[in-house]
Amino acid sequence: xxxxxxxxxxxxxxxxxxxxxxxxxxxxxxxxxxxxxxxxxxxxxxxxxxxxxxxxxxxxxxxxxxxxxxxxxxxxxxxxxxxxxxxxxxxxxxx
Numbered sequence: 486x487x488x489x490x491x492x493x494x495x496x497x498x499x500x501x502x503x504x505x506x507x508x509x510x511x512x513x514x515x516x517x518x519x520x521x522x523x524x525x526x527x528x529x530x531x532x533x534x535x536x537x538x539x540x541x542x543x544x545x546x547x548x549x550x551x552x553x554x555x556x557x558x559x560x561x562x563x564x565x566x567x568x569x570x571x572x573x574x575x576x577x578x579x580x
Contacts, residue, residue: 521541
């Protein structure tokens with residue numbers, strides 16, 4: 486398995502094969518068999534996500550998250566409060 490490879494969103498089966506140290510056809514067969522999750526871009530092109538690749542090589546997925554601003558936090562709170570209050574049309578009637 487290659488230790489260094491470029492970090493990007495999606496990889497071709499050939500790139501994944503190179504990283505894992507297996508043949509291209511082995512990766513393609515694993516995708517067809519459902520052992521590797523992939524995205525079909527077109528009828529002939531498939532791509533494997535970074536997260537899937539990380540799970541294949543047993544590495545944790547590192548995701549950078551930005552901190553929310555105070556305005557974003559408050560907007561989320563307002564949205565939750567509005568969802569908690571049922572609209573008049575949503576009332577339940579017991580029969």
